[in-house]
Amino acid sequence: MDLEKHLPLTETTYYILLSLLEPSHGYMMMQKIEEMSNKRVKIAAGTMYGAIENLLKQQLIKSVKSSDKRRKTYAITEKGLEVLRLDCARMKHMIQVTENLLSDSSAIGGDINV
Amino acid sequence: MFKFKFFLDFDKEEKWLEDMARNGYHLNKASFGYHFLEGEPEETTIKIDYRRFKYKEDFLDYCSLFEDSGWKHISGTKNSGIQYFKKDTNTEEDDIFSDYHSKAARYKRYSSMSFQLAISYLPLLVVFYLTDIIDFNAFVNPKELYYTPGLWDKTGTSFWFSFLFETPFALMRGFAWSFIPLTMLLYLFFSIKSNRLYVQKSDKEFS
Numbered sequence: 113m114d115l116e117k118h119l120p121l122t123e124t125t126y127y128i129l130l131s132l133l134e135p136s137h138g139y140m141m142m143q144k145i146e147e148m149s150n151k152r153v154k155i156a157a158g159t160m161y162g163a164i165e166n167l168l169k170q171q172l173i174k175s176v177k178s179s180d181k182r183r184k185t186y187a188i189t190e191k192g193l194e195v196l197r198l199d200c201a202r203m204k205h206m207i208q209v210t211e212n213l214l215s216d217s218s219a220i221g222g223d224i225n226v
Numbered sequence: 227m228f229k230f231k232f233f234l235d236f237d238k239e240e241k242w243l244e245d246m247a248r249n250g251y252h253l254n255k256a257s258f259g260y261h262f263l264e265g266e267p268e269e270t271t272i273k274i275d276y277r278r279f280k281y282k283e284d285f286l287d288y289c290s291l292f293e294d295s296g297w298k299h300i301s302g303t304k305n306s307g308i309q310y311f312k313k314d315t316n317t318e319e320d321d322i323f324s325d326y327h328s329k330a331a332r333y334k335r336y337s338s339m340s341f342q343l344a345i346s347y348l349p350l351l352v353v354f355y356l357t358d359i360i361d362f363n364a365f366v367n368p369k370e371l372y373y374t375p376g377l378w379d380k381t382g383t384s385f386w387f388s389f390l391f392e393t394p395f396a397l398m399r400g401f402a403w404s405f406i407p408l409t410m411l412l413y414l415f416f417s418i419k420s421n422r423l424y425v426q427k428s429d430k431e432f433s
Contacts (some may be wrong), residue, residue, distance in 0.1 A: 139294035158322035
């Protein structure tokens with residue numbers, strides 16, 4: 113199973129997977145994502161519906177039994193969880209490299225300023 | 227009030243429906259034209275999505291998601307494809323899409339649906355051809371389509387009366403099948419046109 117092909121995840125996809133660590137329906141996911149991202153990422157209904165459809169197709173999420181007849185409930189799959197972990201590791205590495213390089217260059221920059 | 231109009235560009239259709247609401251005509255139902263209810267003029271936001279659903283539960287789930295996020299589903303059914311939404315007065319967001327890509331994707335869905343419809347007529351066309359309902363001979367010798375005995379020996383008023391009387395029936399007999407290729411062409415045209423809109427609108431992101 114080649115999980116690398118899903119990477120890098122878009123910000124929207126990343127947050128959607130994150131919002132489904134606990135089963136939720138579409139609108140709950142939208143609210144959770146807004147909260148997690150400090151109101152920076154707002155996914156509109158039409159975009160959310162399309163994203164859910166795509167993730168179901170890619171089997172990163174699945175539909176689970178719901179007590180609410182009008183709202184489907186979704187949860188992340190094993191595969192989705194693995195992809196989420198991989199993308200998190202990818203970003204961790206990027207952050208580490210960036211921080212190291214930026215702290216080096218700020219030292220150099222300081223020298224030039226003096 | 228009923229109005230007949232046809233749009234391929236959802237953005238233009240949304241604008242037009244908003245203009246109508248501004249003049250006091252509120253969309254009640256859209257299927258082969260638009261049915262409006264007269265009322266107070268209103269500044270409102272109307273948005274259109276294109277989706278068809280296999281199961282009723284899927285359609286209900288879809289409508290609930292929009293209504294939960296402050297968009298009233300005003301017209302559209304499980305199979306109608308075009309879905310109309312009206313913004314609730316206290317909704318913050320101005321659109322049902324939050325990125326260009328998903329906003330443009332509705333044209334892609336419309337295009338592939340039209341293409342599928344065009345193709346779905348193909349078997350019928352083949353069957354009609356094989357059963358001789360489609361008879362190209364009628365182009366060469368249209369006289370064969372007239373069944374009135376002795377029609378071509380008649381003269382003057384008597385001929386013209388019989389001839390004109392039978393012409394609509396003769397046309398039906400010979401060319402009724404042509405609605406199939408015509409419909410196919412129409413759907414193909416819709417498909418190509420909306421695919422072009424899809425390409426245009428997804429390019430917007432970069433311009």
